[in-house]
Amino acid sequence: MKNPRTELPPAVQCPLPWRHSHIVMAHGGGGRMMHDLIEGVFSPLSTGNGARHDGTIVGCGTERIAYTTDTFVVSPLFFPGGDIGRLAVFGTVNDLAMCGARPEALSAGFILEDGFDLELLQRIVASMSAAAAEVGVRIVTGDTKVVERGKGDGLYINTSGIGRVRAGVEIGPARVRKGDAIILSGDLGRHGIALMAVREGLQFETKIQSDCANLWPAVDELLQNPVDVHCLRDLTRGGLASALVEIAEASDSHLTIREGTIPVSDAVLGACEILGLDPLHVANEGRFCVFVPADQAEATVKALRSHEVCSGACIVGEVGADLSGVVSLRTVLGTDRLIDMPSGEQLPRIC
Amino acid sequence: MSLPYVGEYREGEAVARVIAEIRRVATRPWTIMEVCGGQTHALVRFGIEELLPDNVRLLHGPGCPVCVTPAEMIENGLQIAARPEVIFCTFGDMLRVPAVTGDLQTVKARGGDVRIVYSPMDALDLAKRHPDREVVFFAVGFETTAPANAMAVAQARAQKITNFSLLVSQVLIPPAMVEILKSPECRVDGFLGAGHVCTVSGFAGYHELARRFRVPIVVTGFEPLDLAQGILMCVRQLEAGRNEVENQYSRSVRPDGNPHALELIHTVFEIVDRPWRGLGVIPGSGLVLREEYREYDAELRFSPDYVAATDSELCQSGLVLQGRLDPRDCPEFGQRCTPEHPLGATMVSSEGGCAAYYRYGRHARTSGTGKNVRP
Numbered sequence: 212m213k214n215p216r217t218e219l220p221p222a223v224q225c226p227l228p229w230r231h232s233h234i235v236m237a238h239g240g241g242g243r244m245m246h247d248l249i250e251g252v253f254s255p256l257s258t259g260n261g262a263r264h265d266g267t268i269v270g271c272g273t274e275r276i277a278y279t280t281d282t283f284v285v286s287p288l289f290f291p292g293g294d295i296g297r298l299a300v301f302g303t304v305n306d307l308a309m310c311g312a313r314p315e316a317l318s319a320g321f322i323l324e325d326g327f328d329l330e331l332l333q334r335i336v337a338s339m340s341a342a343a344a345e346v347g348v349r350i351v352t353g354d355t356k357v358v359e360r361g362k363g364d365g366l367y368i369n370t371s372g373i374g375r376v377r378a379g380v381e382i383g384p385a386r387v388r389k390g391d392a393i394i395l396s397g398d399l400g401r402h403g404i405a406l407m408a409v410r411e412g413l414q415f416e417t418k419i420q421s422d423c424a425n426l427w428p429a430v431d432e433l434l435q436n437p438v439d440v441h442c443l444r445d446l447t448r449g450g451l452a453s454a455l456v457e458i459a460e461a462s463d464s465h466l467t468i469r470e471g472t473i474p475v476s477d478a479v480l481g482a483c484e485i486l487g488l489d490p491l492h493v494a495n496e497g498r499f500c501v502f503v504p505a506d507q508a509e510a511t512v513k514a515l516r517s518h519e520v521c522s523g524a525c526i527v528g529e530v531g532a533d534l535s536g537v538v539s540l541r542t543v544l545g546t547d548r549l550i551d552m553p554s555g556e557q558l559p560r561i562c
Numbered sequence: 563m564s565l566p567y568v569g570e571y572r573e574g575e576a577v578a579r580v581i582a583e584i585r586r587v588a589t590r591p592w593t594i595m596e597v598c599g600g601q602t603h604a605l606v607r608f609g610i611e612e613l614l615p616d617n618v619r620l621l622h623g624p625g626c627p628v629c630v631t632p633a634e635m636i637e638n639g640l641q642i643a644a645r646p647e648v649i650f651c652t653f654g655d656m657l658r659v660p661a662v663t664g665d666l667q668t669v670k671a672r673g674g675d676v677r678i679v680y681s682p683m684d685a686l687d688l689a690k691r692h693p694d695r696e697v698v699f700f701a702v703g704f705e706t707t708a709p710a711n712a713m714a715v716a717q718a719r720a721q722k723i724t725n726f727s728l729l730v731s732q733v734l735i736p737p738a739m740v741e742i743l744k745s746p747e748c749r750v751d752g753f754l755g756a757g758h759v760c761t762v763s764g765f766a767g768y769h770e771l772a773r774r775f776r777v778p779i780v781v782t783g784f785e786p787l788d789l790a791q792g793i794l795m796c797v798r799q800l801e802a803g804r805n806e807v808e809n810q811y812s813r814s815v816r817p818d819g820n821p822h823a824l825e826l827i828h829t830v831f832e833i834v835d836r837p838w839r840g841l842g843v844i845p846g847s848g849l850v851l852r853e854e855y856r857e858y859d860a861e862l863r864f865s866p867d868y869v870a871a872t873d874s875e876l877c878q879s880g881l882v883l884q885g886r887l888d889p890r891d892c893p894e895f896g897q898r899c900t901p902e903h904p905l906g907a908t909m910v911s912s913e914g915g916c917a918a919y920y921r922y923g924r925h926a927r928t929s930g931t932g933k934n935v936r937p
Contacts, residue, residue: 233671237658244902411680471574486680487912543574544786546609548922554658554901 241448277312280371292421296338312374384461392508397523403494424497468528571785598756599626599913621885628911633871636661641866651685682714689726709823712830737847755781764819840880879906
């Protein structure tokens with residue numbers, strides 16, 4: 212097994228030398244630079260299990276509880292297909308779902324800027340409340356801080372959440388096996404392009420809506436089916452590329468995907484062509500990938516497709532054995548290329 | 563994935579048929595240079611080099627405007643961007659290009675108002691909305707970006723917007739092709755001309771170049787089928803001993819280019835000698851604002867101090883830009899030089915040759931075969 216990264220001389224292997232004296236926007240981009248920031252600076256904080264997953268599982272008596280947190284700084288606060296409140300609920304719910312956990316309770320912390328419009332705040336709170344009701348999760352505790360005008364851009368929200376993991380459910384990169392099928396729950400890039408279109412004032416013929424959605428019902432369906440789900444990962448900043456590279460690195464496996472099978476709507480593809488973006492790197496908020504044994508792939512796709520948010524589910528690749536810790540893509544021409552995380556910032560403050 | 567008018571140019575079977583024809587036609591070893599960095603990225607992204615027969619080699623040319631922008635010019639940008647009254651607008655690629663004292667991303671992190679825009683007209687809009695600020699657009703690019711930059715200046719004058727200026731680093735492709743062909747170490751048998759540059763400039767000027775240096779030039783597009791067809795047309799000419807200018811990209815390029823765009827360029831800009839990062843001064847290869855538009859020149863408006871720049875001794879991007887070094891043969895490639903910590907611009911820009919190999923194919927040489935391999 213060859214791994215181009217580990218074959219590099221020790222001097223350049225992770226952790227990379229920390230060469231920045233300041234944080235730059237690219238450190239928040241969900242790509243390689245953020246990855247390096249977490250590994251290089253935040254790692255002393257973590258006493259977790261090192262599973263490099265969307266959340267962590269803690270034992271609590273006989274119960275297993277998944278715990279996760281996420282902070283939302285999206286700009287603008289309202290965008291086609293969603294708003295910061297809906298995003299803040301679904302984002303944390305989806306991270307719990309990716310641990311195979313039924314979302315039970317959320318906290319919500321608000322950082323408000325002096326002068327923020329109260330009516331806007333009420334609309335956002337109503338949206339959070341509706342989103343929580345849609346999931347069936349309670350928002351049980353919270354916190355509010357106000358900062359001076361100019362010290363915060365209107366509103367930031369943090370949510371954290373806990374969820375219950377049923378006995379027998381084991382989901383994470385460590386369970387990824389050679390031969391597993393890689394299934395994608397739907398088309399790529401809607402959230403990132405929808406945000407970019409609003410922010411940059413880009414006019415496209417079709418209005419692109421964010422895919423912002425609650426993924427728990429679809430995951431719940433898989434867990435109730437006789438499908439042995441090995442790994443789940445929602446695709447957020449950094450897109451499918453970052454999600455797969457993280458899993459490949461965490462599981463030391465070689466993931467291969469086929470370009471011709473990856474669904475991207477014509478509207479998103481057109482926008483990506485114009486803007487010079489790779490749809491594999493563009494952010495999503497309602498898509499995830501699933502790793503299951505190959506013989507259960509069709510059943511998984513069928514189960515997913517019964518949910519509207521996953522109606523575009525399809526098999527996009529498999530886990531191979533030639534290399535380790537890398538993702539490669541078979542192009543439409545039949546050639547192969549490496550997929551890497553985007554380096555830094557594609558579009559700041561997207562979630 | 564399919565997109566009207568793009569999907570058909572990415573169709574695997576059509577490309578395979580053209581590749582088979584290249585294999586049939588090519589009897590001798592040929593080295594073809596694609597000039598444009600956009601073409602380099604498409605070639606590496608789709609693995610087209612991997613499909614070509616061993617006797618047809620591709621060299622990657624200097625067609626990355628961000629890469630050839632001199633470090634001194636970026637230093638000017640850093641100083642201007644750090645001024646409190648300035649909103650400094652740039653294409654995203656420029657943010658992380660290292661100069662001497664840092665990069666724009668660092669200026670931004672230290673409080674400089676640096677913004678990514680998609681068009682100089684967006685920068686002009688900012689100037690209108692912020693009359694109390696000075697808006698500077700970093701006008702980097704080849705013939706392709708020059709018309710829009712000229713338009714922005716012309717509009718600024720027409721609308722009497724005075725708080726707008728350009729930091730101009732515009733360069734022209736044909737003089738760089740001459741420079742490469744004049745080099746005694748030139749290994750180029752034929753060129754794929756840059757399709758989008760020719761959409762603006764046309765290709766009438768290329769006939770003299772093809773005759774003088776006895777090289778075929780095929781104006782070529784950017785999709786896999788375009789590139790394969792361009793290579794085939796070039797190989798056919800080489801095999802037949804022809805040195806002609808041909809147009810593969812006729813759906814976009816007319817022989818005389820876009821006369822309106824050209825007129826606009828020449829109204830606002832004039833041609834001067836320009837230094838290219840990694841290549842040195844190339845006669846007649848740059849554009850500056852004409853005397854009557856100098857008031858929109860950010861260098862004159864802000865008079866930044868000159869900072870002498872020498873590129874990192876480790877960085878060999880000059881050789882890469884001249885097609886004399888394969889990025890993967892650079893000892894620092896993927897070692898001390900990565901997109902996160904670049905030694906040179908070719909590792910940063912979305913059109914840089916080093917970035918293309920790093921992003922799409924850096925595992926290629928780990929097999930030790932020297933060929934782009936399937937993992």
